[in-house]
Amino acid sequence: MNYVTAEHLSKSYGLKVLFEDISFNINEGEKIAIVAKNGSGKSTLLKILMGKEIADQGSVLINKDIQVVLFDQEISFDPNLTVEEFMMTLDSAPIVALKNYHLSLTSTDHDFIEKALLEMEAHKAWDLENEMKQILSQLQITDLSVQMGKLSGGQVKRVALAKLLTETRAEHRHVLLIMDEPTNHLDVEMVEWLENYLSKQKITLLLVTHDRYFLDSVCDTIWEMEDAQLYIHKGGYATYLENKMIREENLDATIDKANNLYRKELEWMRRQPKARTTKSKSRIDAFYDTEKVAKTDTRKQSLELDFEMQRLGKKILELKHIDKAYGDNVLLKDFNYQFQRSEKVGIVGKNGAGKSTLLNIIQNLEKADSGTIETGETISFGYFSQKGLAFKEDERVIDFIKEKAEYYPLANGRSLSASQFLRLFLFDDQTQYSPISKLSGGEKRRLHLMYVLYQNPNFLIFDEPTNDLDLPTLTVLENFLLQFQGCLIIVSHDRYFMDRIVDHVLAFEGKGKIKNFVGNFTEYREWKKTQDSETKKLDEAKSKVSVEAISTPSQPKVSKKKLSFKEQRELELLEKEMPELEKKRDLILEALNNETDYDKIAGLSKDLETVSENLETSEMRWLELQEMLES
Known part of the structure; x- marks a missing residue:
């Protein structure tokens, strides 16, 4: 069954063309991921499908028998509603039936009671409330009486996600589920649960995500938006990368041929008299088409850079007997760690376990209850936090970077200009001279990240750097960090990113306990699952012995x-x-x-x-x- 048909869509903002003359279909059961650089029009395309924006050209036909449901980055809600009341604001027929059923429990109107029971039966809503509670529980929302306005931003997003999944389950019509970065603000256990949930559900899905493991597990098709075009890849992330490489190689070959033809045609153009015949005019038109292809810029700035940063001394950073608690909530208990040269450490754990607190203590932004921290004299911290970037609304991107320094130092006395460094992180010339206020949310995150790196620190601290970053930027960042010779601490729920970068894991396991594990994130997770399985077996054996001793x-x-x-x-x-x-x-x-x-x-x-x-x-x-x- 065809859900959506889009033909010849185009959309621009001023001189910036997001996409031009693109066409696609979405069919029942397809699970599609959109991959593109921030600012390429991913969110705009989703809004056009939702009817919230209008394309400049082209048409979108949505099957009248389907419902389109969006999980957006921006969530609107009444702060005075409780979580349960917010969940019940769904207007789908099964939810309405469930609300009427609850009202009927205290009603003396027999006709209303009978009608409510018939509605519950007709919409198969008997198990819906249990499913809703189970979804909320999996997303660690257990107190349904708390007001929405008292929840953290991450908790609000998880409640909104639970509401959307409940709505999808409640609707027995055909549903197209559109999700924009659903894994942001979820810890690893929640991401894995959502990944498993979506991969097993028989739903039609259009997804924007930077989580490559999540993408591979859930989606069977990738839409790549690049250079205002849409490329469709059937398969996972590896298939997309392979197809993209082949396309770029073919484009390079086409450009080489066009360059050869362009040189010959240019010589012919220069010999032509001013009075041109109709026959020569067609050749002239073909010349301009060839010129356009020949001048296509496919150059990718190499990241094989020889960095010149302040050398790390013998002493880097040592934490001794660090304790930190808020009342009865113990975050750190007798924590000890000594950082080694070029070490790349990943910090993982549930939300609220104390990961960000440790980062603040390391940088002396927050005091430990007890213990000592010894920091080397040559250490220069670079901190990428979740707070975002402070900037003047009308300030241009290039000027913002130049305020810090005109050049980024390389070895042997060489350097990169601010503009060249911006190009490394996918800011083209037009964007560099645009006001920061005109950037998309993802582009501002990318600029913030680039600003931290441009200060040339020798000890990087990243707190959830992958949130709202696009996959092309993540690839650039990963290549940069793999060559980085200083120390690195990363707090992240992005499993692919952690696996590629870190060689050591500090896992917050609760009640101040931190596991020091040598290896990458997936290796830690496998070890943890084995440990949990063995502990469970041991507990079951002890329980069995105890029961037998009591019963006999x-x-x-x-x-x-x-x-x-x-x-x-x-x-x-x-x-x-x-x-x-x-x-x-x-x-x-x-x-x-x-x-x-x-x-x-x-x-x-x-x-x-x-x-x-x-x-x-x-x-x-x-x-x-x-x-x-x-x-």
């Missing part, structure tokens, strides 16, 4: 006479009561798993706590009496 207590020995009559009676009662408490606990757990009413869940949770405490007390007393028997 050893036969009374002669030494049982050491127990008083009262103690003997107590032991016999415990052996009868414990199985009953276990059975009661299991029944409560089963009821909790099937319950959706919040008040009932709260009551059952309280009962479970009471029963569990009684069972634990009984087991401890039973063990004490057994020890008295065996002594």
Whole structure:
């Protein structure tokens, strides 16, 4: 089934052409990723498909039987709504049926109750509330009573993502799901869950993402937007790279042929008299077409640069017995680490685990509760934070960079001009002389990144550098960092980026514990999964032994006479009561798993706590009496 047909679309802003005369189809079941440099028109194309913007030329035909759903970077919401109320603002028929069903629970109107039940049945909405809660839980949103205005930016995005996924599940019509950078502000576990969720769901998806592992796992087609054109690649990221290389090689060959022809035709043009015949006019027109191809600039600035930075001394950075906590929330506990020359360290862990706090402590932007930090005299930090770039609205890109320095130093006395360095990071001449305020969000992030590198630090600290960066920029950055001779710390949830760059991982595992792991991120994840599996098996074995010991207590020995009559009676009662408490606990757990009413869940949770405490007390007393028997 065809969802979308677009023909001959063109869109420009002033002199900047985003795309020109592009055509495409989206069919049911396709999962498409868009890859392009920031500012190439990815978000504009999505808005045109959503009807939020209009193309300058061309047409978009959307099948009347489908619904288009967008997960955007900008999220609008009423800050006074609770999370649950925000989730229920969906206007799809199954959600409306669910809301009416909740109202019917306190209604005495039999006709309304009957209608609500029929709606629930008609829209198959019985399991929808459980699915909604499960999605929120996977995205670490557990308190549904908190107001949206009190959530962090990352939490708001996760709630909005949960709402969108619920809407997609609730709609039994055909849905085109459009997602713009869905993995930003998600930790690795959430990204992997979303990756698995989208890859298994039978949905039609159009996706903008910089996460290459995510892209490869979820999508089967890549749209490449470059030079105002759209190139379609069937396959994953590797296929796209191979096709792109072949296309560029073919283009270079075409340009070489055009250059040879251009030289001959130029000589002919110069010999022509001013009065030209109709026959020569067609050749003249062909000359200008050849000239356009011949002058196509496909040069890529090489990143094989010999950097000249301030040398690192013998002492670089050493942290000794660092502690940091906020109340009962322990982030760092007796943390020790000594950085070595040219070391590239990746820091990973859940949101709020203390990763950014450690970066601040290292740079003396925040004080540790205890411990010492020794920083070498030659260290020059370069910090790329999540706060963004401070700039004057009307300041041009090139002037902003030149304020720092006119040239970037290379070895042997050579240098790159500010303009050449900007070109390294994909800022063409036109963009360099544009006001910073005219840049897209991704282009501003790229400029911020380039500004940090241009200061020529010898110790780089990156806090989530890949958020909102496009894949071409990430490739440039990775090549730069692979040649970087200084020290590097990266906090990132981008698994591909971390695998390519880091050789050492510091993993925040909670309660101040930090695992020091030698290897890349994927190697750490595999090690962690193995450790978790072994721990789980060990816990299950211990639990099994404990259950067997309780359910089949050893036969009374002669030494049982050491127990008083009262103690003997107590032991016999415990052996009868414990199985009953276990059975009661299991029944409560089963009821909790099937319950959706919040008040009932709260009551059952309280009962479970009471029963569990009684069972634990009984087991401890039973063990004490057994020890008295065996002594």
